[in-house]
Amino acid sequence: MAIKIDMLRCFQAVAGQGSLAAAATALGRTPSAVSMMLKQFEDHIGAPLFETTRKARLTPLGALILAEAQRELGHFDRTIQAIEGLSQAKLGSVRLAVTPSVAQTVLPPVLLQFMQDHPNVRIDLRDMDSAAVAEELTHDRADIGLASIAALPGFERQTLFSDAFGVVCRADHPLSQNWHDLNWTDLQGVDFIANGLCAQITDEAFQPVLEAARLTVRNTASLLGLVQAGMGLTLLPRLAVLPGFSDLCFLPLRDTTVRRTVWMVTPPRQMVPPAVRAFAEVLRRLRVNDRSSAAGSGTGLGKIGGLAKGMDAETGMR
Numbered sequence: 001m002a003i004k005i006d007m008l009r010c011f012q013a014v015a016g017q018g019s020l021a022a023a024a025t026a027l028g029r030t031p032s033a034v035s036m037m038l039k040q041f042e043d044h045i046g047a048p049l050f051e052t053t054r055k056a057r058l059t060p061l062g063a064l065i066l067a068e069a070q071r072e073l074g075h076f077d078r079t080i081q082a083i084e085g086l087s088q089a090k091l092g093s094v095r096l097a098v099t100p101s102v103a104q105t106v107l108p109p110v111l112l113q114f115m116q117d118h119p120n121v122r123i124d125l126r127d128m129d130s131a132a133v134a135e136e137l138t139h140d141r142a143d144i145g146l147a148s149i150a151a152l153p154g155f156e157r158q159t160l161f162s163d164a165f166g167v168v169c170r171a172d173h174p175l176s177q178n179w180h181d182l183n184w185t186d187l188q189g190v191d192f193i194a195n196g197l198c199a200q201i202t203d204e205a206f207q208p209v210l211e212a213a214r215l216t217v218r219n220t221a222s223l224l225g226l227v228q229a230g231m232g233l234t235l236l237p238r239l240a241v242l243p244g245f246s247d248l249c250f251l252p253l254r255d256t257t258v259r260r261t262v263w264m265v266t267p268p269r270q271m272v273p274p275a276v277r278a279f280a281e282v283l284r285r286l287r288v289n290d291r292s293s294a295a296g297s298g299t300g301l302g303k304i305g306g307l308a309k310g311m312d313a314e315t316g317m318r
Contacts (some may be wrong), residue, residue: 003044007044008041010034010071011038012069013071014034014038020055038055051281092274094124096125097136097137099127099128101242102146103125105243111123124142129147130148131149133145133147144276145265149169149263156266160264161286163260165256166235171248182252184209184255192232192233205255228245264284266280268269
């Protein structure tokens with residue numbers, strides 16, 4: 001008969017309690033069942049584990065075997081806890097590949113709540129442009145991708161949020177004075193700074209503005225810094241503007257309905273660990289407030305620090 005884990009647990013209980021009756025109570029079994037299990041264990045070993053029938057003192061061999069039994073039981077119990085923790089999303093890891101502005105504004109409250117609810121789950125967050133997000137997913141280096149990317153074969157894709165494009169300029173820029181009538185023709189002849197998101201805008205009237213741009217910047221913070229320094233203006237989705245640039249304005253455009261969509265991309269649900277499913281579920285409940293509709297009410301002009309508060313994403317740029 002092979003040694004079973006129950007034999008080790010029974011032996012440990014008897015050695016620890018000092019009697020069959022006390023061990024039976026601790027294990028929730030009858031004394032006869034404990035006695036039978038212990039006898040089977042001793043028969044398999046071929047030598048007694050206790051000096052007397054009262055089970056008060058271990059034999060030298062019994063003391064050696066108890067040490068091994070305790071070590072094995074400890075390892076077994078930790079393994080069971082790990083398995084249960086993984087299955088219940090109490091343990092594990094979540095690898096996130098996201099665009100920088102998502103990392104800076106959308107994720108902090110999500111991460112805070114998730115890590116409070118799952119204190120033993122590790123998070124690996126890396127920010128990159130949308131093309132790199134797709135690469136990380138397809139090469140199994142990320143569990144969840146947050147970006148504006150096309151559908152990937154073998155992955156599930158769900159809309160996280162979308163927002164409208166608008167002009168971002170300094171608060172003292174002349175265009176900010178007539179923001180309520182802003183259209184593509186107002187951007188012709190200005191110093192326009194292109195960025196990776198501009199490729200999403202297919203309006204014919206915007207193409208001359210884009211073609212005239214002498215400067216292209218793909219890092220969001222650098223882009224806004226240049227606008228802040230008076231190098232020109234740019235075009236971004238409303239929620240793609242990093243907080244902290246309170247002296248900039250977001251100006252809604254009248255003659256375009258183009259919106260940017262940010263997706264959550266994951267492997268099929270049955271292919272991801274419970275911790276990843278739990279994090280994805282938190283993201284699914286995310287509600288992002290795109291306040292670009294305020295333009296029609298006369299409140300569309302505002303400093304970016306207020307307009308972009310809390311929610312942000314981007315694509316094609318860092």
